[in-house]
Amino acid sequence: MEKQRITGAEALMRSLEHQGVKTLFGYPGGSIMPTFDALYGHRDQLNHILVRHEQGAAHAAQGFARVSGEVGVCLVTSGPGVTNTITGVADAMLDSTPIVVIAGQTPVSLLGTDAFQEVDLVGITQPISKWSYQIRRAEDVAWAVARAFYIAKSGRPGPVVLDFTKNAQTEMVDYEPVDLDFIRSYDPIPDIDRVELQHAADLINGAERPLVLVGQGVELGNAQEELCAFLEKTDIPCGRTLLGLSAIPSDHPLNKGMLGMHGNLGPNVKTNECDVLIAVGMRFDDRVTGNVNTYARQAKIIHMDIDSAEINKNIKVDVAVLGDCKETLAELTKLVREKKHTEWIASFEEHEKKEFENVIEKEIYPKEGPLNMGEVVRVVSEATNHEAILVTDVGQNQMMAARYFKYTKNRSIVTSGGLGTMGFGLPAAVGATFGCPERTVCVFMGDGGLQMSIQELGTIMEQQAPVKMILMNNNYLGNVRQWQKMFFGGRYSFTPMVNPDYMKIASAYGIQSRRVINREDLQEAVLEMLATDGPFLLETCVIEEGAVMPMTPPGGTVSEMLLEC
Amino acid sequence: MEKKLYTIIVHSENFAGLLNQVTAVFTRRQINIESLNVSASSIQGVHKYTITAWTDEETIEKVVKQIEKKIDVLQANYFVDEEIYQHEIALYKLSNPEFQNNPMASKVIRRHNARIVEVNPVYCIVEKNGMSEDITELYTELSELNCVLQFVRSGRVAITTSNLELVDEFLEYREEKYRKQKQEKV
Structure with missing residues (x-):
């Protein structure tokens, strides 16, 4: 040229x-x-x-x-x-x-x-x-x-x-256009170490109670199929991190739920019971590990990651398999034997049952009282046939959405995991509608987070970006309020919030909206939102002092989650 | 964990702002840098940093990985004293006539194998090459004579004593890997 x-x-x-x-x-x-x-x-x-x-x-x-x-x-x-x-x-x-x-x-x-x-x-x-x-x-x-x-x-x-x-x-x-695919000081994909890979395979082949931790790396590496093939051949149950939630379909029998502070009981408890822990594309964040000194001490740990600086950063591991997980998972699958872990997998059930009875059922199928956050999430997820992209803001809305939304497609969760940025949700949802125009994008926000980026309603209006906005309004900065109740003696220091009339705000921007207070209106309102072309703001007036449970308190032990606060 | 003085050797491309990125890794973990020396290396366009810091092995391992993760850093490694040949230079400005009149002074200088490079009625300048401890020792002895006006040391420079040239090998490995990648694509 x-x-x-x-x-x-x-x-x-x-x-x-x-x-x-x-x-x-x-x-x-x-x-x-x-x-x-x-x-x-x-x-x-x-x-x-x-x-x-x-x-x-x-x-x-x-x-x-x-x-x-x-x-x-x-x-x-x-x-x-x-x-x-x-x-x-x-x-x-x-x-x-x-x-x-x-x-x-x-x-x-x-x-x-x-x-x-x-x-x-x-x-x-x-x-x-x-x-x-x-x-x-x-x-x-x-x-x-x-x-x-x-x-x-x-x-x-x-x-x-x-x-x-x-x-x-x-x-x-x-x-003149420039193409660049090499920087000598930067090696983006480390070579696979066959010896380490074999060590990993040996540990897995000998394991009685193995557990896989699935992180966002699986999605970033487009290794979702390789992951499933590996899990299915070895019959190993898995827990997913917040950012790795959609790396495997929610209803996959080997998916045992979410890890971390507000994750599910099963994978958290089992982290401290497994004999081999296989972490794939995750970084042992403190919100996943709780107290590192009581985290999976009994297990041999295999860490598969593309970033060598993550190895031994938070958790000392026994085997490190560096490389692109699309490749390393495929190679590992060849080296491992087919096996059944029926009893081990069945042992998750008691925890699932306990969590369902103590937490989930009340949260998503309440019979009386004000709307629950989990219930709103469940209804939206079901109404989208679990096929929508979930975007969240940060706080209780985020944890409730992560816990109760279900995923059938990859790359379906957009949330601020590491930084925990309030105000992330609304603009991220705008971006998601441009990144995947053929998919439905639902964003869950609290009244705090929406107001941190509320000006982006202007962008949504101008672009007619089809963002389905679900505001879960509890008139509190709910997550901080929950912590104040649990750890600061109920001193609600600057967490109650006076809210504007969101219907008027939506109307000023020419965005269709609806407010739901009563349970009997919820389903229909959600369907109306989804049937509307273009953006829609659904304000749900949820229980003011709702709490996200279960919970591993900060610095606590993963296997000792609190079921109530 | 036991704390030791580690010598960290970093090789990077010669881009503006890299020193900042390297030192920021220490700052973030609140590790004091004892000494820092930056200069051109034997490889054209590649800069070499010699850094010393007191810390434990677990920490220094993480620090080195995080430095190496910077895009324009070629390699970062840490060493203990047994794995390197290290040297420092120091200058001492000593006041006259206190220094000249003290009968101990010349003995100290000779015993330490230091050189007097400038003498005038107001001061002398003494230069000393050596291991870090020798330089400190000379400083201590001169201080006892109450004549030190100024003291400066270069910070450690070091080369590895191993037979492997890590950076050369790294660069060869990178070029080779790239060649293979290209071939695979073709």
């Missing part, structure tokens, strides 16, 4: 198109204006979604990336524009989400002078991004974009930040 002389901003557009980008989330401003000007000429190829706050752009890019498996892209201005995306960058780092944030920056001549809307973006983002780089010359644009996308999506994915100086946007360059 012949080289063409174009501006750096134009080179950015072409580089993005060369990477296959079709959707951007952004917000214009001073230092990125030459790039937005170039975008105007590409608006038919690059669909730019104007958000209402840059934090929303970052979360929308995350939602887009999580459901589509592609890189989410944000385009914002310097200074406050990009500092507003920082929460999203940190969130994407902790949850291994591939996004590229491109921000304007003052011209090189003004760097370091405290110029208008100048911040040391590379300095700020280095500790919370996979890579951050300042583009100072137009001739670096194509290379930097190619490198950014390669880094964001390869190996363990993560956020990349490009700090695009204004002079580099306006200067001319002889553009």
Whole structure:
């Protein structure tokens, strides 16, 4: 291809198109204006979604990336524009989400002078991004974009930040597309160590009570089928982390539920009874392990991960199988013997029964009293035939949704796991509707989280993004309130909240809405929401002091979950 | 766990901002860096960091992995003193006439095999090469003579004593892996 002389901003557009980008989330401003000007000429190829706050752009890019498996892209201005995306960058780092944030920056001549809307973006983002780089010359644009996308999506994915100086946007360059698939200092997929793999197989073949922990790595590595093949051949039950929930269908007989602080009794108790623990694409987060000194001490632990820095980070393991789990799971499946663990699997039942009787039944099939959060989640999940994409905000709504939503398809949960970002849900759901336009996207939020990103109703209105918003309004910051009740003597320090009239808000944005107070209206309201074309806000007025149970208190032992508070 | 002085050797690409990324890993865990030296390495375009820090093995192992995880870091390894040849240089500015008039002074300098590189009526400058402990020892003895105006040490530089050249091997391995990947694609 012949080289063409174009501006750096134009080179950015072409580089993005060369990477296959079709959707951007952004917000214009001073230092990125030459790039937005170039975008105007590409608006038919690059669909730019104007958000209402840059934090929303970052979360929308995350939602887009999580459901589509592609890189989410944000385009914002310097200074406050990009500092507003920082929460999203940190969130994407902790949850291994591939996004590229491109921000304007003052011209090189003004760097370091405290110029208008100048911040040391590379300095700020280095500790919370996979890579951050300042583009100072137009001739670096194509290379930097190619490198950014390669880094964001390869190996363990993560956020990349490009700090695009204004002079580099306006200067001319002889553009040539760049393809990049090698960085000598960066080995995204470690080689498989056959000896370790054999050790893992030997442990599994000798195991009487094995348990698999399924993490998001299985989804990121597209290894869902390999996982099922492995589980089915070895007949090993599994628990899933919050981010790994949809890696295996909910009704799979070997799926024994969710791990962690508010997970299911079975997999948590059994973590401390199993003889071999096989962790796949998960990182032993403290919300999963509770007290590490009482976590699975009796078990031999096998850790399969793509990131060698995760090995022995939180939990000392006996065997580490590094590599892409699509490959390592397939290889491991060849080495393990077919086996039945009927008795072991049956031993989960008593815990399932206990949890159902003490917690679940009351939560999702209540007969009286105000609406329950779990009940709302169940009704929505059933009404979508368990085929929708679940997006959550953070808090009780998140845990209830994670516990009671069911999954039949992969890449069906978008939630802020590591950072626990309130305000994540609504913009992430917007992103998800663009990442998977053919699927229904349901977002569960509390009254706290919705109000943290409520301005994105403007984006939803403008785009007519078909987000099904389920507000579970309890007039409290419910999760903190629950902790205050359990651990702070019931001193409700600034958790009660006075709420606006959400029906009026929805109506001001021209978004259809409905409020449900009574149980007998719930089913029909949910069906109305799902039957409505475009966005819909369903406000459910739920029990004010509901609690998410069971619970492993922070620093507690996984096998000693509390059933009531 | 037992704390030791570990020497961490990092090789990275020569990009702006990398020093920040390397030291940030220590900062995050509140580990004090005892000394830090950055210079070009024997491989063109590759920088070498020699860092020392007091910590335990479990921690240093995690630190090194987290440094190595940075995209533009080629390799990071940690060593104990038995695995490296290490050296430091130090300069001592000593006040005159206190130093010159003290009969002990020249004995101390000779015993430590240090060099006097500048003498004038106001001060002398003494230079000493050696192991970290030798440099500290000389400083202690000179301090006892009450004549030290300034003291500076370079921080440790170190090379590994193993017969394996880890970075060269790493680079060869990376190139080889890439060649194989390309072939597989074709």
